[in-house]
Amino acid sequence: MTTTLSFVAGDTAPSITGTLTNISEADLTAATVRFQMRLTTEFRYTVDGVADLVSAAAKTVRYDWGAGDLDTPGDYASRWLVIFADTTKEHSIPANTITVDPA
Numbered sequence: 001m002t003t004t005l006s007f008v009a010g011d012t013a014p015s016i017t018g019t020l021t022n023i024s025e026a027d028l029t030a031a032t033v034r035f036q037m038r039l040t041t042e043f044r045y046t047v048d049g050v051a052d053l054v055s056a057a058a059k060t061v062r063y064d065w066g067a068g069d070l071d072t073p074g075d076y077a078s079r080w081l082v083i084f085a086d087t088t089k090e091h092s093i094p095a096n097t098i099t100v101d102p103a
Contacts (some may be wrong), residue, residue: 004097009073011100012065016078020059020092023082029056030085035063037078037098046072051080073102 005016016035025031037047047069054060061080076099080092 004099006099006101007070008101009071009103011070012067015062015064016098017054017060017062018080018092018096020061020080020082022093023059023090025082025084025090027057028053028059028082031056032083033061034081034083035061035078036081037069037076039072040075040077040097046076047078070100073100075099 020028020033031053033051033053035047035049035051036045038045047066049063049066049069051061051063054062075097077095078098079095082090082092084090
């Protein structure tokens with residue numbers, strides 16, 4: 001299920017959170033998770049940052065916005081990238097939609 005979130009340009013809160021129900025591994029203890037976001041009209045990620053594992057066993061994650069992450073108004077696609085200890089990778093699907101409105 002796709003989720004749509006809305007922010008105003010310049011926001012840095014609230015953090016974005018998620019539960020990675022479609023990730024194949026049962027426990028993410030040894031994994032690294034990244035949050036990625038790009039304008040829907042672009043292929044380059046404007047945000048690609050390390051996320052926090054809130055609960056590795058429950059697969060819940062959080063990304064705390066950095067300064068500038070939400071400065072440009074537009075429609076964005078976002079996803080979580082999980083990198084496992086053996087360096088294999090898996091993305092959350094589907095990508096979520098984030099709208100950043102002008103301030």
